[in-house]
Amino acid sequence: MSKAAPVAVIDLGTHSALLLIAEKQAGNGFTVLKEDFKVTRLGAGIEKDEILLPQNQENTFKELREFKKEIEAFGCGQVTVLATEAMRRAANALTFLDALHKEFNWQVKVLTPEEEARFSYLGAISVYEDFTSKLFTVIDVGGGSTEITKGRGKEIERSRSFPVGVVRLAERFDYRERMVSFDIPTVQEILDAQFDEAELKKLTEDTFLVGTGGTITTAAAIHHGMETYDPNVINNTSLTLDQLLMMFEDLNARSLEERRQVKGLEAGREDVIIYGLMIYIHLMQRAGVWRIRISAGGLRHGFLLANV
Known part of the structure; x- marks a missing residue:
């Protein structure tokens, strides 16, 4: 039986993005293969402007491209992006997420506050x-x-x-x-x-x-x-x-x-x-x-x- 490909999860937060690459194990567990962290400042200015500012979106895409290199190097079979408060608040969140899906073709989940609390x-x-x-x-x-x-x-x-x-x-x-x-x-x-x-x-x-x-x-x-x-x-x-x-x-x-x-x-x-x-x-x-x-x-x- 062939070994299952690793999976990747990206926590796309207001200030930073965090990458986890892991192998699923028998039963309820996984082995961490790689973790990474990037400051994106995606949600900076949202308190005042209520949108994701263009320069913050550009910087986030730049850092996600770096994540993509690591994800491809590990041969991940599934990539999930978990979006949180910035995506819940920003008036232009859907436009950003559409662009993200178009470039990376990753699965994106905008978590409810309850889901975010549970997973954390x-x-x-x-x-x-x-x-x-x-x-x-x-x-x-x-x-x-x-x-x-x-x-x-x-x-x-x-x-x-x-x-x-x-x-x-x-x-x-x-x-x-x-x-x-x-x-x-x-x-x-x-x-x-x-x-x-x-x-x-x-x-x-x-x-x-x-x-x-x-x-x-x-x-x-x-x-x-x-x-x-x-x-x-x-x-x-x-x-x-x-x-x-x-x-x-x-x-x-x-x-x-x-x-x-x-x-x-x-x-x-x-x-x-x-x-x-x-x-x-x-x-x-x-x-x-x-x-x-x-x-x-x-x-x-x-x-x-x-x-x-």
């Missing part, structure tokens, strides 16, 4: 041993939205998507390089209004709080001073609220050029990282939780798990 949750918890019986609350802070999902193992009990992410928050402040003291109450008001129904205060002591997505994995990489991203190290990392607060203060005090020199901080995140950290800090303070575990598993991994 499944991907995030999958990196932990014996995850089937544990209680989890997973926070996925993306570019355009934040998903908070509670469950026991693979069984989801409650899931919510909130229309605030690192890009949308950064745009509210015109990508201000540094936040000053009088900005913080305004940020708190914005986040309080957005997360009013998050129900994080109901977390129990036996619940694993897990963070996934670019902000928190970047925070873990910075914590370790990573020069080469290693998901296995990320998956064995937890950060305290105090560590995130100190990281925010350190990065906020630096210029964009100085941030680019920080080991672990990927190029293209230097102007949004402080906004993502503020979201995580706010949610942890709201929950009264002092530590968060980090998962390199995410939307693309969860989609594969749900569809192998």
